[in-house]
Amino acid sequence: MASSSAVGKLSREEFRRQKDLEAARKAGTAPAALDEEGRPINPHIPQYISQAPWYLDTGAPSLNHQRRPDYDNSGNKLDNWYDRGAKAGPAAKKYRKGACENCGAITHKKQDCLERPRKKGARYTNKDIQADDVIQEVAAGYDAKRDRWNGYDVAEHKRVYDEYAAIEAARQKLREEEIDNQTTTDLAAVRKVAKAGKAETKTDADFGSSEDEDADEDKYADAADAVGQKLDAKTRITVRNLRIREDTAKYLINLDPESAYYDPKTRSMRDAPLKNVAPEDAKFAGDNFFRYSGEAPEVQDLQLFAWQAAARGNDVHLNANPTQGELLHYEFKQKKEELKDTTKTSILAKYGGAEYLDSAPKELRQGQTENYVEYSRTGQVIKGREKAKARSKYPEDVYVNNHTAVWGSWYDTSTGSWGYACCHSVLHLSYCAGEAGIEATQASSAQQLLASSSTVAESKRPETEETEHAKVLEKVEQNYSKKRIGEGDVKLDRDRLAQAVLEERKRKARGGKDDDDRSSKKQKSALESGSHDVTEEELEAYRMSRRMTEDPMANYVDTDL
Structure with missing residues (x-):
């Protein structure tokens, strides 16, 4: 269909006929419009797609502005590059004027020569003239000019890698031979040889080793966060993190679409992607393998x-x-x-057969192994590897401040606190006093004080001083018992309580300012000296007067509102 920009402004009749034609083409009653090449144009294509812009409009219906232009891109390929080291035929016999003064090739000058600088160049010796280089014209396109890996030879890196691997294998073999050739059984000599091998690796300038890098990684491995987690120190919230970029994704282990199902939302693969590999040997055995390992079954x-x-x-x-x-x-x-x-036991007693249940121990039935370990007379390992002992990740047998037991190994039932079993100390990180600390703790306990006070009172008092002995026991019970004030069976004398209430009311009426009263002065001096014993009746009268006092905020009115 022709664009309105090319045809110009249409009249009302022409616009109506054009709309009717478009409706007929969409309904299928009129044939579709054809472009310049005779291909039909779909009438259902929107106008903003089928209409060409003003700078590409030819005046005829076409969709060429939507198609990719066809042009020859043979010279713009990324794999077109110079042939490295190509020589143009045999070398010349004599030096030619204008050629390289160093090697004799006429395709470059002396300052551009890549040959080793000779003491006397080919211009003067007329010997060992090199062949001319092949001058190539490579038509590099936009992408080829800006490709930093264009012309890179992968085989070059493979040669470098093989050279490094061969040198490392030779160094390892030499180190093993030096250790095997040691005639002594001294472990210090073996360590010295191994340390010398490490020093040689570190001082090798051409082919360095990654052992120092591994040491740095081990140094900072303890301070690293857990894999898959990130701990925010401000909010103390554990946030689930993405996987480590160096690890292979789960869905890339087995590319078979019929393998284990991978859930992209939760990034979980419950089944093992490789069915023919044992779970212990596989890099990833499925989430269910980790889910049912450790303490999860318990x-x-x-x-x-x-x-x-x-x-x-x-x-x-x-x-x-x-x-x-x-x-x-x-x-x-x-x-x-x-x-x-x-x-x-009941089944064996009834039917017998207990002798068939006894079998040889597992260590005897499966005692053979392929692990070979050779020891010296002093017990040092000469050949092979000794079986590693299982150790906990937490520090073991570490005691501080001369303690022989850990914190929390002893519980004091009298005070309800934890402590050390070696010295019965309830102070964390205290210095251990041993048996002397246990004796001091027992001597300072409330029960020991009660027993000692009763013993002292019984030894000093005569038989006629029963009242003083009762007072001493009452004071000790009051100071060292766990009974709080107001608890227990307290019996009040009603007459003394009434007298105490009356005196409390009189004191309230006087306002506590009658300094001329001798009784009040004596009472005040007694209270200040601490010799006056407050009875339960006086304490109860004071509590009752406090409860009868009016609320000071009852008649308060806020004037700021």
Whole structure:
């Protein structure tokens, strides 16, 4: 269809006929318009696509402005490059005028020569003249000119890699031979040879090793965050992070579309991508392999036990009371083992056959192994590798401040606090005093003080001083017992309480300012000296007067509103 810019302004009749023609073409009653090459134009294409811009408009209906132009791009290929080291035929016999003064080739000058500078050039010796270089005209396009890897030879890097690998293998073999040739069994000599090999690797300037880099990585490995997690120190929230970029993605391990399913939303692949590889040997054995490893099965068993116990009417909930669930599960397993042993014993007692259950130990039945270890007379390993001992990731057998037990190994039932079992000290990071600390702790306890005070009182008092002895015991009980003020069986004398209430009211009426009263002066001096003992009746009268006092905020009116 012709564009309006080329045809010009249409009249109303021409515009109506054009609209009718477009409707007929869309309905299929009129043939489609043809472009310059005779190809039909789809009438359902929108006008903003079929209409050519003003700088490409030819006046005829066409869609060439939407098509990619056809042109020869043979000279713009990225693989077109110069033939490195190509020589043009045999070399000349004599030096030619205008040729390179160093090698004799006529295709370049002396300052551009890549040959080794000779003491006397080919211009003067007329010997060993090199062949001329091939001058090539490579038509490089826009992309080829800006490609930094254009003309790169991959085989060159392979040669460098093979050279490094060969030197490293030779160095390793030489180091092994030096260790094997050691006739002594001294471990220090073997370490010296290994350290010398490391020093040689570090001082090699041409072919360096990555052992120093590995040492740096081990140095900072402890301070690194956990894989797949990022801990924000401000918010203390663990945020799930993306995978490490050096690790192969799960969906790239097996490209077969019929292999394990990969969920891109959660980035999880539950099944193993490689079925014919053992889970222990595979790089990735599926999320289910990690899900059911470690302590995960024990937690699932505990959760199943809690569900089954709750279904039978027991009040067991793993999240609400995990300690109760752990104890009940442990008790259940013990009873289950006892029942199993009882059943096994009863069956063997009834039918016999206990002699067939005894077999040789597993160490004797499967004692053969391919691991060879040779020891010296002093117990040092000469050949082979000794089996590694399992160690915990937490520090073991580390005691501070002369302690022989860890913090929390002793519990004081009298004070309800934890401490050290070696010295019974309840202060964390305190210095250990040993048996002397245990004796001092026992001597300073409340029970020991009560016992010692009663012993001293019984040894000093005569038999007629029962009242003083009772007062001493009462004071000790008041100071060292856990009973709070106001607790216990307190009996008040009603007459003394009424007298105390009356005196409290009189003191309130006087306002506490009657300094001329001798009794008040004596009472004040007694209170200041601390010799006056406040009775329970006086304390109760004081409490009652405090409760009868009016609220000071009862008649308060806020005038700022």
